[in-house]
Amino acid sequence: MSPFALTRTLPPDATTAALRADVAIGLTRTPKELPPKWFYDARGSELFDEITRLPEYYPTRAEREILHARAGEIAEVVRPRTLVELGSGSSDKTRHLLRALPSIDHYVPVDVSESALTGGAETLLAERPELTVHALVADFQYGLALPAVPGPRVLAFLGGTIGNLRPAERAVFLATVRSGLAPGDAFLLGTDLVKDERTLVAAYDDAAGVTAAFNKNVLSVVNRELGADFDHDDFDHVALWDAREEWIEMRLRARSPVIVKVPALDLAVHFAAGEELRTEISAKFRQERVYAELATAGLEPVRWWTDPEGRFALSLSVPVSLTA
Template sequence: MSNTLQKNLDYKKYVIDDRLRYFKPHASKIEKTFAEEIFFSLNRCCKFIHPKFFYDKKGSDLFEKICTLPEYYPTKTEIEILKQLQDELPPYLDKTFRVVELGSGASVKTRIILDIFTKLCGHVEYFPIDISEILTESSENLLKDYEHLHITGIIDTYEGGLEFLKNYDDKKNLILFLGSSFGNFSPMDGHEFLQKINSTMKPGDLFLIGLDLVKDKQILESAYDDSQGVTAEFNLNILSRINDELDADFNLNNFSHHSLYNESDQRIEMYLKSLVNQSVVISKSNLLLNLKKDELIHTEYSHKYRLSQIRKLLDDVGFEIKHTWLDDKNHFSLTLVSKI
């Protein structure tokens, strides 16, 4: 990649050793974006905070803890499906592919894919894209266990990372979007995001996406409001992040975690509820936030899908479905597609 391109994308390159390097936007760019987005989203009648801001270091650690909870079925179920892919994915690949992952987190599920690539290719290239600094820690852990793995991390939003990748080189990619993260998008934004991925892909590239399926309401609501209160802590942590990074004075004791399943819209809805009338100063966003008792700040949607909806969604964007894998209970799906 040319120095001119790197400068234009406003990334700084960090080389740890001959097996690990990563690119990261300059800190001033990240801080400005966060401050501006918080000003926009909380300075509205229906207040919200984008769920991508959940994932600072503490938020990422809490989410990894959520994934181990008995009520939280998506991770365990998806791992069950991924194990099916050990024999069923390689026929779609060859030795010229590398692995690209959106939202790599702690890379627990990634290891199953890396095992497949290690057997297939020997030498494996892995490009994780994650907004959280946890990317560097998880990458170092992976390198300890995979002798022939080379990692190029991109610490940025999915959109930023995809644009970076589009201009990087001509190698074929298997792009992973695991978990149920796609469900966080609104239908319109999700459609646009899939179009973004499609436009980034080259002929021959593949995209593997995890999508959570419609199921019993009680199963869904328990998964997003666990008995140990870890999801509540995860939700409230976003206010701690705003306090730390944007010089705000949220009192977390004045808020509670609130979630429900909206059956008509097929989505879990997560909110922070104000327990009192209160005012909050967010200095770096130049915002005085006034909240009434019981007022809600929306933090996340998690849409659920029927298989017919998945097929239509992917077809509308211009993907060709290669295969869809399901677990035994039909709780979750993994779908492999190519660009038409």
């Protein structure tokens, strides 16, 4: 078998169609909203990589600390041959995990970006030429159709990305994960934890303004892909903590009344002064909440790890039917 294969389960025009639908619905509803996945064009991915190196942004460092410290335990519990990573991007955050799990000889990165998958695979294969990489261009929120790879498998969803999903969306996603697990498989989940408001807000509103640029990049995507005329200078970046929902919200707030035209949709969008466009939620978790949501989906946690400061957690779960 070739060391690299790529399968596309998304139609070639699926991304454009999804963007058109999200913009048409999101900019005509009250309050206005766009999904965070549209941050991540090439420029957005560069900005996010920069965010992960900022002193205020702790999640990436905290998760990496846990992975370094606990990879051996993951290997002891599962002894995996295959790692499946959802939302893998460039696969940078799993490189050290693969190094620490010598039993893995197959890697299945899943992402909507073919270029990110190809670039990540090239880097990994340079380090581990014996690895077989089967990249999957897919949107995991709409189901999982994984290639035939040897088990046991670890299916990983890292970076706290599950926090971008609302509770009902998380329930559907976790049920989909459970349905895709076979005997001997496990699910590795990264979750950012509830902590003081100051630390949380600073992580999404850094002093250097990188997160503000990242937030506004969604406007550039809509401009480029749909011919819109958003002006970055018309909007301020806003990050706030919703204590009731226990999530961070990122928003773009209109500085003055503005009308934005989206020619591809024959749409004119009116913003009042101070009106906000929500671009991301990032839920934060407590252990009991993670356990409850996993249990509802039919998953049983067998390990729970946090970094030394208790900022971030990794949980390793298996299907309930396999724990009896």
